[in-house]
Amino acid sequence: MSQSESAVQQTKHAALGLTDEQVLEMYKVMVTARRYDERCLLLQRAGKIKFHVSGIGQEAAQVGAAFALDREQDYYLPYYRDYAFVLSVGMTLRELMLCLFSKVDDPNSGGRQMPGHFGSKRLRIVTGSSPVTTQVPHAVGFALAAKMKRKDFVTFVTFGDGSSNQGDFHEGANMAGVHKLPVIFMCENNQYAISVPLHKQVGGQIADRAIGYGFPGVAVDGNDPLEVYRVMKEARARAASGEGPTLVETVMYRLSPHSTSDEDLAYRTKEEVDANRDKDGIPKFRQYLIDCGIWNEEREAEMLQEIKAALDDATKFGEQAPFPEPEDILYHVYAGDDEGRGGH
Amino acid sequence: MPKMDYIDAIRLAMKEEMERDEDVFVLGEDVGYKGGVFTTTKGLLDQFGEERVLDTPLAESAIVGTAIGAAMYGMRPIAEMQYSDFMFPATNQIISEAAKIRYRSNNDWNCPLVIRAPIGGGIFGGLYHSQCPESVFFGTPGLKIVAPYTPYDAKGLLKAAVRDPDPVIYFENKKCYKLVNGDVPEEDYTVPIGKANVLREGDDITVISYSLPLHFIMEAAAELEEEGITAHVLDLRSLQPLDKEGLLAAARRTGKVLIVHEDNKFGGIGGEVSAIIAEEMLYELDAPIMRLCGPDVPAMPINPPGEKFFMLNKDKVKEAMKRLAVY
Numbered sequence: 112m113s114q115s116e117s118a119v120q121q122t123k124h125a126a127l128g129l130t131d132e133q134v135l136e137m138y139k140v141m142v143t144a145r146r147y148d149e150r151c152l153l154l155q156r157a158g159k160i161k162f163h164v165s166g167i168g169q170e171a172a173q174v175g176a177a178f179a180l181d182r183e184q185d186y187y188l189p190y191y192r193d194y195a196f197v198l199s200v201g202m203t204l205r206e207l208m209l210c211l212f213s214k215v216d217d218p219n220s221g222g223r224q225m226p227g228h229f230g231s232k233r234l235r236i237v238t239g240s241s242p243v244t245t246q247v248p249h250a251v252g253f254a255l256a257a258k259m260k261r262k263d264f265v266t267f268v269t270f271g272d273g274s275s276n277q278g279d280f281h282e283g284a285n286m287a288g289v290h291k292l293p294v295i296f297m298c299e300n301n302q303y304a305i306s307v308p309l310h311k312q313v314g315g316q317i318a319d320r321a322i323g324y325g326f327p328g329v330a331v332d333g334n335d336p337l338e339v340y341r342v343m344k345e346a347r348a349r350a351a352s353g354e355g356p357t358l359v360e361t362v363m364y365r366l367s368p369h370s371t372s373d374e375d376l377a378y379r380t381k382e383e384v385d386a387n388r389d390k391d392g393i394p395k396f397r398q399y400l401i402d403c404g405i406w407n408e409e410r411e412a413e414m415l416q417e418i419k420a421a422l423d424d425a426t427k428f429g430e431q432a433p434f435p436e437p438e439d440i441l442y443h444v445y446a447g448d449d450e451g452r453g454g455h
Numbered sequence: 456m457p458k459m460d461y462i463d464a465i466r467l468a469m470k471e472e473m474e475r476d477e478d479v480f481v482l483g484e485d486v487g488y489k490g491g492v493f494t495t496t497k498g499l500l501d502q503f504g505e506e507r508v509l510d511t512p513l514a515e516s517a518i519v520g521t522a523i524g525a526a527m528y529g530m531r532p533i534a535e536m537q538y539s540d541f542m543f544p545a546t547n548q549i550i551s552e553a554a555k556i557r558y559r560s561n562n563d564w565n566c567p568l569v570i571r572a573p574i575g576g577g578i579f580g581g582l583y584h585s586q587c588p589e590s591v592f593f594g595t596p597g598l599k600i601v602a603p604y605t606p607y608d609a610k611g612l613l614k615a616a617v618r619d620p621d622p623v624i625y626f627e628n629k630k631c632y633k634l635v636n637g638d639v640p641e642e643d644y645t646v647p648i649g650k651a652n653v654l655r656e657g658d659d660i661t662v663i664s665y666s667l668p669l670h671f672i673m674e675a676a677a678e679l680e681e682e683g684i685t686a687h688v689l690d691l692r693s694l695q696p697l698d699k700e701g702l703l704a705a706a707r708r709t710g711k712v713l714i715v716h717e718d719n720k721f722g723g724i725g726g727e728v729s730a731i732i733a734e735e736m737l738y739e740l741d742a743p744i745m746r747l748c749g750p751d752v753p754a755m756p757i758n759p760p761g762e763k764f765f766m767l768n769k770d771k772v773k774e775a776m777k778r779l780a781v782y
Contacts, residue, residue: 186528221561230560237527238560242551248517249552252524252532259480259506259530278544282517289512443562444596446620 122403127341129178131405137178137199137336138400139414141170141393144195146418147204148367150426151211151226155371159430160211164227165367166192169299171392172331172361173269174199175339176297179347180267186253188237188246188268191227192299192365196269201234204421208429215435222435244274247283247296254292254356265350266294273304275317281324284358288324291355295346296321298358299333301365306378321358333361334392337399364390459639462632464606465495465571468613469533471643473503476531479617482509483518483535483571492537493573493632519545519570523553523622526568531617539572539626540583540754546591553622554597568622569613573629574602575667575717577766581757587666587718587749592624593694593727599648600695602626604669606637608692611646619648626694628667635670649693651701657685660779661705663728664715665691668767672715675773684780694724699731706732710741713779717767720748742782747775 124134144166151163166173169192177199180187189196194207206218213222218231220238230238237253239246250268257264274280275298287294298317302309321328327349331342339361346357364387368375375384400406442449459467473479480503481496487510490497500508511518515536522532536542542549549570556566576585592598599621603609609627616623654669655676662672669690676686689705691698706712712732714725725746732744747767749755755765 217561218563220559223561224559228559230563232560232563237524238556238564240551240555240559242547245520245548245552248520248548249524249527251517252521252526253528254524255521256525256528256530259525278514279516279520279548282512282514283520285512285514286517286521443558445599446557446565449562 123337127337127344129337129340131403133178134400135405137174138396138406139418140195140199141174141336141396142414143204143418143421144170144173144198145393146422147194147198147207150422152367152371154211154426160226162225162371163211164191164225164370166194168364168366168387168391169301169333170195171336171396172299172333172339172363175336176267176343176359176361179340179343181265181347184235184264186235186237186264186266188239188250188253188266189229190239190243190246190269190271190274190299192271193229193269194227197229197234197236200236202229202231202236204425205428208425209432212429212432213434214429214432215439216432221439244270244277244279246270247279248286250294250296251283251287251292254287254294255290257293258290263351264293265347267297268294269297269299271304272298272300272302272309272317273307273312274298275320276312284321284324284356287356288326291353293350293353294356295343295350296356296358297343298360300360300362303365303369303379305369305373306375316360318358318360326356326358328358328360330360330362333363334390334395336392336396363392366391456638456640458636459606460633461606461609461628461635462493462495464610464639465613465627466497466499467639468610468617469496469499470502472614472617473499473507478529479531479533480507480509481533481535482511482522484511484513484537486510486535491535493629496535515542515545516548519548520552522568523548523556523566526566527556527564531567533569533571533617536570536572538584539574539588540586542570542572542588549592549598549622549624550595554595557621558597565620566622567620569616569625570622571625571627574626575628575630576755576762577630577667579757579759579762582754585755587716589626589694589718590723593724597621598695599623599693600626601648601693602628602666603692604628604631604635604666604690606635606639608646608652608690610639611644612648612692614643615645615648618645623648626666630667631670646692649696649698651698651705652690652692653687653705654690655686655688657687657709659684659686659709660711660713660776661687661689661709662713662715662776663689663691663702663705665694666717668715668717668772671767671769671772672776674769675776678773679776679780684777686776697727697731702728702731703735707736707739710739711779711782712740713745713747713775715747715767715772715775717749719751720746721751723748742779745775745779747772
C-alpha cells in the first residue's frame with residue numbers, strides 16, 4: 112500500500128519500526144476508547160449505569176505503551192483509566208460493557224467491582240483494586256517471578272500522578288531498583304488527583320524520582336503516541352536485557368472530571384480545560400496519519416461507523432446480559448467454597 | 456519420634472517445603488545471611504541461595520506487596536514480618552489486596568501467600584516488640600489465620616499454609632521459640648487449617664486458648680488435677696476459620712468455659728468465641744463465659760514489673776480456672 116510513498120521520505124512511525132497498519136490500528140484503538148468513554152458518560156447520565164471513571168485525554172499514551180510491549184507474553188497491571196490500554200491488549204467492547212453494567216459474565220470481576228477495575232488472567236491483566244498504587248509492588252512481584260523462573264516476560268504497571276506519592280510507589284520502585292527487575296512503571300500524569308492539582312501534589316518532577324531508586328526516569332509527551340511508543344520500546348528493551356526498571360512519566364491532561372461523581376468546575380476553569388482540549392492526542396494523531404498519506408476523511412467516516420456499530424452492539428449486549436444471582440456474593444472468598452453448586 | 460524446639464519446627468517446615476517445591480521462597484528483612492533476627496531462617500540461604508532466601512529492603516508493604524504479585528503469578532512466597540508489631544505498614548496490602556484477590560476477580564486470580572509474623576511478649580520487648588495483633592486481621596474474610604502452640608502444629612500448620620491456595624497469616628509466638636519443645640515426626644505431614652485440637656481432656660472446666668498461654672494453662676491444669684479439678688483444654692490452632700464445631704464440643708464437655716489469650720480483651724478473639732458459644736448453647740452452660748486476656752492498654756511496657764503485670768502466667772491462669780471450677 113503506502114510502501115512506495117514511505118520509501119520516498121521515511122515517516123516517523125516507520126523510523127520507529129511501526130508499519131502503516133500498526134499505526135492505523137493504534138489510531139483506531141484510541142478512537143474506540145474515546146467513543147467508549149463518551150458512551151459510558153452518556154449511559155451514566157441517562158441513569159443506565161451507576162458510575163464511570165473516565166480516561167479521556169489519556170488514550171494516546173496508553174496505546175503508545177501497549178504497542179511497545181510484547182502482547183504475547185507480558186503481564187499488565189493497569190489502573191482504572193486504562194480503557195485504551197486494555198482494548199489494545201485484547202479486551203473487547205462487549206467485555207468492557209459487561210463490566211460497566213456489572214453483569215455476571217464480566218471477565219474482570221463478574222460484576223463485583225466498579226468499572227475500570229480490570230483483571231483477566233486470559234489476557235495477563237492482573238486484578239486491581241481501588242486503594243491506589245497497591246498494584247505497583249504486585250508488578251514488582253511479577254517481575255521478581257520472571258527473574259526467578261528465568262522467563263522472558265516484562266511487567267508493565269500504570270498509575271496516576273497522585274499515586275506517585277503513595278508509599279507503595281516508592282517501596283515498589285526501590286525494591287525493583289535493588290534487584291534490577293524487568294518492570295516498567297508508567298505514570299499517567301494527568302495533572303490532577305481528583306481536585307488537587309499537580310503543584311500541590313508533587314514537589315519536583317515525577318520522572319526524577321527514578322534517580323533515587325537507581326534507574327532511569329523519562330518524561331514524555333503523553334499526547335504523542337509515537338513518542339510514548341519510542342520511550343516504552345527502550346524501557347522494554349532495558350527490562351528484557353536485565354538492565355532493570357524504567358519509570359516513564361507520560362504527561363497529559365485529564366479532560367473529563369475525575370468520575371461521574373465529580374463536578375470539576377469547582378476546582379478548575381472551563382478555559383483551562385478547553386486550552387488542553389487543543390492539545391488532545393487524538394486529532395493530532397489523525398492529522399499525522401493524513402499528512403503521512405495513509406488516512407483520509409472517507410476512511411475516518413467508515414471507521415467511525417464501524418466503531419459506532421460495535422459500541423451499539425456491545426451496549427445492547429451489556430445491558431441485556433444477566434446480573435449475577437444475589438447469592439453469588441457468597442462465593443469465591445476461599446478456594447472451593449462454591450463446590451457442589453451449579454451454574455455460574 | 457524426634458523432639459525439637461518450636462523454632463526448629465518452623466525452620467524445618469520451610470526447609471522441607473522449599474525442597475519439595477522450587478516455587479517456595481522466603482523473603483523479608485534479615486532472612487538471608489543473618490538467618491533472621493531469631494534464627495528462624497538460619498541455614499536456608501546456604502542450602503537454597505540468595506534468590507530463594509531473599510533479603511529485602513526495610514519496607515513491609517513492599518515485602519508483602521511483592522510477595523502478593525509473585526503469588527498471583529504462581530510462586531509460593533513466605534513473607535516474613537520481623538515482628539508482628541511492624542506489619543502494620545503492610546496492612547493495606549494484606550486486607551485490601553491479598554484477602555480480596557480471589558473474591559474481587561471472581562475466582563480468576565488467587566494469592567497463595569504465607570505471611571509469617573512473630574507475636575507476643577514476655578521478652579522485655581517493650582511496646583513495639585511484644586504485641587499480639589491478631590484482632591486487627593481477625594474478621595477479614597479471605598484471610599486465613601493460624602497461631603500454633605506445639606512444635607508439631609508449628610511444622611504442620613506452616614506446611615499446610617504454604618500449600619494453601621489462599622493467603623494465610625502465620626502468627627508464631629516468639630516466647631515459644633525456645634520454651635516449647637515437643638514431638639515432631641520425621642515424615643511429611645500437614646495440620647489442617649481450621650481444626651482445633653484437644654490438648655487435654657477433663658470434665659470440670661473447659662479452657663479455650665491458642666499460642667503461648669496454653670503453656671501456662673497446661674501447667675496449671677496439671678496442678679489443678681492434683682487438687683481434684685480436671686480441665687478440658689482446647690487449642691484453637693486456627694483463628695480463621697474458627698473450628699466452630701470443635702469449640703462447641705469442647706464447651707459442651709463441661710458447660711463451663713474460660714477463654715484465654717494474650718491479645719487484649721476488648722475486641723479480641725475471645726469475644727467471637729464467646730458469642731458462638733452463647734448463640735449455640737447458652738442453656739447448656741453452667742456458668743457465665745469467662746475471659747482472661749491482656750489488659751486493654753496499647754501494649755506492654757519494657758519495665759519488668761509492668762511487663763509481668765501485663766503478661767499471663769501459670770498463677771493467673773490457675774486462679775481463673777479455679778474460680779470457674781468453683782462457680
